[in-house]
Amino acid sequence: MKTLFVSYRVTDLDRSLGFYTALGYAELGRVDGGHGARLVILKFPDEPAASLELVHRPDDGPVDVGSGFDHLAIQVDSLAAALEMLTEAGLRPEPVQCPGGPQGPKTSWLTDPDGYRIELVEWPPGHPDGITAADFA
Structure with missing residues (x-):
């Protein structure tokens, strides 16, 4: 599957x-x-x-995202380049964060028009695409 x-x-x-x-x-x-x-x-x-x-x-009316959904994560090659492109397109990404410390991934957040949260993630050099079992070893 x-x-x-x-x-x-x-x-x-x-x-x-x-x-x-x-x-x-x-x-x-x-x-x-x-x-x-x-x-x-x-x-x-x-x-x-x-x-x-x-x-x-x-016919279902406005969307209410507060019913359990948390966020969508999107991998980017360069967070700096992605944030520049998004800002130029009129979107408002949040400041860069390093939730795993300076050697971990860099992230930034966006919110879509209905309130869905989107996490943009740039992995550190050498990290495989996505989260794997190695991230929890």
């Missing part, structure tokens, strides 16, 4: 698409769900398949 993608319900599809395309996602396709509902499937340009789905169901 493997995870296919994360799905977020969004209040304003156009506003959310603007945010996620500024973050670097590209639209892969759309699905009409009937009764005004729409799904937009996104991926980063270098990914082989979808990694994020935006679900817009206007």
Whole structure:
């Protein structure tokens, strides 16, 4: 088994698409769900398949993200370059943090239009992509 993608319900599809395309996602396709509902499937340009789905169901009302969801983590090659790109696109990333100390990963946070939190992570040199069992040894 493997995870296919994360799905977020969004209040304003156009506003959310603007945010996620500024973050670097590209639209892969759309699905009409009937009764005004729409799904937009996104991926980063270098990914082989979808990694994020935006679900817009206007009949369900505004999104409330305070019901248990915590955050989405996105790996970046260079946090400094990512923050510069995001700031130029009009987004507001938070200051850089080093939660594991100076030898650990660098992180920054963003909040999307519905309040979903996004953690941007730059691993230290030599660290494999993602979190592995070695991170807990």
